[in-house]
Amino acid sequence: MxxxxxxxxxxxxxxxxxxxxxxxxxxxxxxxDAVPVFNSNSPEIIGAEGILLSTFPSQGKRHPEAHLDFGFEGRFDLFAHHVYKALTPENLTTAYLGVIVYNPGTRPVTINTLQAASYLSQPDAPFISLPPFVDNPLGEVYAGPGSRAMSDVLRGRRQAIFPPQLIVPPGSYQMLLNLPIPIAPLDPPINGRSTLMRLRSDGPVYLASLALFARQDAAGNEIAPTLEDWQTILETGNLVTPRDRPPTLLDNTAPTNQIIYGRVAGVGIGSxxxxxxxxxxxxxxxxxxxxxxxxxxxxxxxxxxxxxxxxxxxxxxxxxxxxxxxxxxxxxxxxxxxxxxxxxxxxxxxxxxxxxxxxxxxxxxxxxxxxxxxxxxxxxxxxxxxxxxxxxxxxxxxxxxxxxxxxxxxxxxxxxxxxxxxxxxxxxxxxxxxxxxxxxxxxxxxxxxxx
Structure with missing residues (x-):
C-alpha cells in the first residue's frame, strides 16, 4: 500500500x-465651479424599460413625478453609469441606454461636444487585475469602463462615436446617445456602461436618460430603438425599477448610526x-x-x-x-x-x-x-x-x-x-x-x- x-x-x-x-x-x-452636471447613476442596475433621469417639464407626461424640470444652456456635463444583467436566464436581449434632448425654443440649438467617452465593461474595458502603479502615457491601461472613460476625458479626447456637433431644430427631439449594453454571450450575462460628455449648448435644452430593450427587424435581428421609441417612453414611461436603496438623512450623523449615501439621479452643480x-x-x-x-x-x-x-x-x-x-x-x-x-x-x-x-x-x-x-x-x-x-x-x-x-x-x-x-x-x-x-x-x- x-x-x-x-x-x-x-x-x-x-x-x-x-x-x-x-x-x-x-x-x-x-x-x-457652477457647471451643472446631468448625473444618471440610479438605479444603477437597469431592471425594466423606463426613465432613468428626466429634466423635462412634467406637463403632458403620463408620470409627472418622473420629470424634474431643469433646463441646460451653455456649459454642462453628462455623466451616466448603469449596469444591465439578464432579467431571466433565457432572456439575453440587449438593453439600450438613450439620452434624448429637446429644444423648446423657436430657433435651432447647437450642442457642441467638447470631450466625450463611453465604454462597456465587456469587451471595451473589463475589470482586470492590474499592479498598483502603472505608467499610462497613451491611455491604454485601464480597469473598468469608468477608469477608461475618465482617462480619455482627462486627455481632452472625444471618442469617434460622438459627432462634434448636434443641431436640434426648434420644438424637436434628437438623440444625444443611443448605445447598447449587450449581455449575450457573456457568462455571467451582466454588463455595464460608463459615459462622460462635456457639452456646450447655445440655447436652452432638456435632457432625459432612458432605458429600452432592443427592437427586432423583419428577420428577427436586434436593432436599436428609434427616436420615436425613445420619445414614446419619455412621454408615457415611469421611473425604471427596481429602485436602489434610499439614502438616510444627511443630518443622521450619530457615530453609531449607519449612513446610506444612495446613488445619484439628478443635476449636480460643479464639474x-x-x-x-x-x-x-x-x-x-x-x-x-x-x-x-x-x-x-x-x-x-x-x-x-x-x-x-x-x-x-x-x-x-x-x-x-x-x-x-x-x-x-x-x-x-x-x-x-x-x-x-x-x-x-x-x-x-x-x-x-x-x-x-x-x-x-x-x-x-x-x-x-x-x-x-x-x-x-x-x-x-x-x-x-x-x-x-x-x-x-x-x-x-x-x-x-x-x-x-x-x-x-x-x-x-x-x-x-x-x-x-x-x-x-x-x-x-x-x-x-x-x-x-x-x-x-x-x-x-x-x-x-x-x-
Whole structure:
C-alpha cells in the first residue's frame, strides 16, 4: 500500500493591521465651479424599460413625478453609469441606454461636444487585475469602463462615436446617445456602461436618460430603438425599477448610526475643482514639510469621511428624486486640477514626494493621523489614471500619466520625487477625474523624507 503525501494548505494571510502616520489633513483650497452636471447613476442596475433621469417639464407626461424640470444652456456635463444583467436566464436581449434632448425654443440649438467617452465593461474595458502603479502615457491601461472613460476625458479626447456637433431644430427631439449594453454571450450575462460628455449648448435644452430593450427587424435581428421609441417612453414611461436603496438623512450623523449615501439621479452643480494650494489664501507658495513629516489634502471628502479636514467637497444637487442621494457623493466624473507651488525655504537640500493615498475612512482623525493597513485587505477602493506635471531635477518639464489601483488603507507610491536644493521653488500640477467604481475619500500627500 502506498500512502499519498498530503500537500499542506497555504497558510491564511495575516489579518490587516493598522498603521498610523501622524500628520494633518488640510482643507483643500478652492471650490467646485457652477457647471451643472446631468448625473444618471440610479438605479444603477437597469431592471425594466423606463426613465432613468428626466429634466423635462412634467406637463403632458403620463408620470409627472418622473420629470424634474431643469433646463441646460451653455456649459454642462453628462455623466451616466448603469449596469444591465439578464432579467431571466433565457432572456439575453440587449438593453439600450438613450439620452434624448429637446429644444423648446423657436430657433435651432447647437450642442457642441467638447470631450466625450463611453465604454462597456465587456469587451471595451473589463475589470482586470492590474499592479498598483502603472505608467499610462497613451491611455491604454485601464480597469473598468469608468477608469477608461475618465482617462480619455482627462486627455481632452472625444471618442469617434460622438459627432462634434448636434443641431436640434426648434420644438424637436434628437438623440444625444443611443448605445447598447449587450449581455449575450457573456457568462455571467451582466454588463455595464460608463459615459462622460462635456457639452456646450447655445440655447436652452432638456435632457432625459432612458432605458429600452432592443427592437427586432423583419428577420428577427436586434436593432436599436428609434427616436420615436425613445420619445414614446419619455412621454408615457415611469421611473425604471427596481429602485436602489434610499439614502438616510444627511443630518443622521450619530457615530453609531449607519449612513446610506444612495446613488445619484439628478443635476449636480460643479464639474471641476481648481485650486492653487498654498500655505495661506494670501500666500504664493506651499512650504514643504519638515524632514520625516507630511501633510495631506482631501480629495472627494464627504459626510462621515472628512478625515479631520471639516470639509465636504461633495457636489450639491439642484434637483433629484426623493429616493436617491441627497448629494453627488463620490463626485464621479468631476475633475480636480491642483497646482502646488512647492518651496524649500531652508538652507539644506530636501527630498520631497507627492502621492495619492487611500487612508481608512473616518470623519475625524481618531489617532491624530491617517490610518492605513498592512498587509492590505482585498477591497479595491480606487482605480483610475492621474496626471502629474512638474519640472524634474534636470530642469526639464515632465508630464506623467499613471494608472493607480489602490485598496482600502493603501499608502500609495510616489507620483513624483523631487530633489529640492536649498531655497528651491518647484511647481507641481496634479489632475484627475474621480472615476466611477471607486470609493472616496482619497488624499494627496506631500512628504519630506528623513535626512
Amino acid at each position: 502506498f500512502w499519498l503525501a498530503q500537500t499542506p494548505s497555504a497558510p491564511a494571510p495575516p489579518p490587516p493591521q493598522e498603521i498610523v502616520i501622524p500628520q494633518t489633513v488640510r482643507p483643500l483650497p478652492g471650490q467646485l 471641476r475643482w481648481q485650486a492653487q494650494v498654498t500655505d495661506q489664501p494670501t500666500s504664493a507658495e506651499l512650504t514643504i514639510p519638515d524632514p520625516g513629516s507630511a501633510f495631506s489634502y482631501g480629495l472627494s471628502t464627504l459626510a462621515r469621511g472628512r478625515l479631520g479636514s471639516d470639509q465636504s467637497q461633495t457636489a450639491p444637487l439642484r434637483v433629484r428624486y426623493p429616493d436617491t442621494a441627497y448629494e453627488a457623493h463620490g463626485n464621479y466624473g468631476i475633475q480636480y486640477d491642483l497646482s502646488l507651488p512647492l518651496h524649500n525655504p531652508t538652507n539644506q537640500p530636501r527630498t520631497v514626494t507627492i502621492a495619492l493615498q487611500t487612508p481608512i475612512k473616518e470623519d475625524t482623525l481618531s489617532r491624530n493621523g491617517l490610518r492605513f493597513f498592512e498587509p492590505l485587505p482585498p477591497q479595491t477602493f480606487f482605480r483610475g489614471t492621474v496626471r502629474v506635471r512638474y519640472t524634474d531635477d534636470q530642469g526639464l518639464p515632465q508630464t506623467r500619466y499613471v494608472h493607480l489601483v489602490q485598496r482600502r488603507g493603501q499608502q500609495g507610491e510616489p507620483l513624483a520625487t523631487l530633489q529640492m536644493p536649498a531655497g528651491d521653488r518647484r511647481l507641481v500640477e496634479f489632475s484627475f477625474l474621480y472615476p466611477p467604481d471607486s470609493t472616496p475619500p482619497q488624499v494627496l500627500t506631500v512628504s519630506t523624507l528623513e535626512e
